[in-house]
Amino acid sequence: MRCRQVRNAIDEQLPDAADAGRRLAIMAHCEVCTECRRVLEAAEMAARLIQARSFQTIEPSPFFKTRVLAAIRERGAVAVRRQTERMWSSARAIVASMFVVVVVLLALNLFAPKPVQQIAGAEPVRRSDSVERIVMDDNTAADDSLTSGQVLDTVFAQGDSYGID
Amino acid sequence: MGSKLAVEVEHASDIDLARQAGSGDELAFEEIVRRYGPRVFRIAGRFFRQRSAVEEISQEVFLRAYTQLGTYEGRGSFEGWISRIATNTCLNEIRKAKRHPEFYAADLTDDEENWLETRLAGSSLSDDYFERGIIAADLADKVLGSIAPEDRVILIMLDGEDLPVKEVCEITGWSQSKVKIRAMRARRKLRKTVERMINSRRKPAKGQLR
Numbered sequence: 001m002r003c004r005q006v007r008n009a010i011d012e013q014l015p016d017a018a019d020a021g022r023r024l025a026i027m028a029h030c031e032v033c034t035e036c037r038r039v040l041e042a043a044e045m046a047a048r049l050i051q052a053r054s055f056q057t058i059e060p061s062p063f064f065k066t067r068v069l070a071a072i073r074e075r076g077a078v079a080v081r082r083q084t085e086r087m088w089s090s091a092r093a094i095v096a097s098m099f100v101v102v103v104v105l106l107a108l109n110l111f112a113p114k115p116v117q118q119i120a121g122a123e124p125v126r127r128s129d130s131v132e133r134i135v136m137d138d139n140t141a142a143d144d145s146l147t148s149g150q151v152l153d154t155v156f157a158q159g160d161s162y163g164i165d
Numbered sequence: 166m167g168s169k170l171a172v173e174v175e176h177a178s179d180i181d182l183a184r185q186a187g188s189g190d191e192l193a194f195e196e197i198v199r200r201y202g203p204r205v206f207r208i209a210g211r212f213f214r215q216r217s218a219v220e221e222i223s224q225e226v227f228l229r230a231y232t233q234l235g236t237y238e239g240r241g242s243f244e245g246w247i248s249r250i251a252t253n254t255c256l257n258e259i260r261k262a263k264r265h266p267e268f269y270a271a272d273l274t275d276d277e278e279n280w281l282e283t284r285l286a287g288s289s290l291s292d293d294y295f296e297r298g299i300i301a302a303d304l305a306d307k308v309l310g311s312i313a314p315e316d317r318v319i320l321i322m323l324d325g326e327d328l329p330v331k332e333v334c335e336i337t338g339w340s341q342s343k344v345k346i347r348a349m350r351a352r353r354k355l356r357k358t359v360e361r362m363i364n365s366r367r368k369p370a371k372g373q374l375r
Contacts, residue, residue, distance in 0.1 A: 011353040042360040047324055049308055052301030054325030058210045058219045060202040068198050068227045
């Protein structure tokens, strides 16, 4: 085995954990190679340190269950409180927007121009007004839609109102 | 009535417990905490050594598990599911803390230097005291602190607790090849750190090594 192979093999698995053939090859190489022996030594030391770190275990205290359940309840209460707060804030937003709409409608009602009211005693608008408007406006395009009878009736009616015989 | 319910919960399967706890049964979740508390503590103990830190992170793990109970479909084991939550929570916590300091040989305490000298001299005297004692664990923490948290936890599981690769895969959610490659690279990094530490002991002048 070459140095590189030995070092890769050591990093992959310590000789103690490797199969017999591999272990013998690594050990034989390390007997004659100082550098690789140091690598092996460091790898074994690292493994010992990791094992030393793993010896210490911490068990849960008898109150741990109670603590977890209390935290869950607390977090649940916080979630409910947040939900209520969210609900109230959205309700406030809805009420505020409704108020704005009412104010705008009121403003429109107060300041918008009112429609012209019919003067008392004035002649009521006649059914033939539309025909009359077409004839009197000299709208040639619309004139085509009228019958000659309608045109004559309108002209005579207008003549009466102006005192024309 | 209450004790009967408690007995029923005690004998319930993990999947039933998860379902009951998911629908708000506190007694069922209490049983989950009782069953898997030691397991979660052991996982947290791989990352943190202080009892307060281990307890706090374990509590966080169970809180997360409680909120994620709906995602457990019973395909894998509940133990594997909760172990993954525990491992990820611990890794996130370590990443948040950004604790990844360089190791300096000059940071060793006298006790740690003694331990190292004893080991280098090949002495097996008071091995038990040193190996199981707090000194070796402190030194291990310093050395392991210089590698990435993922590498650290892989090495502790594989080389410290002798867990099979398959179990490590279940805990981390990684593939077998990823675990093996990561472990090999982590061993190399750790070995090089230890080599530097040993070399600094051998040289007459002690200095900061990187």
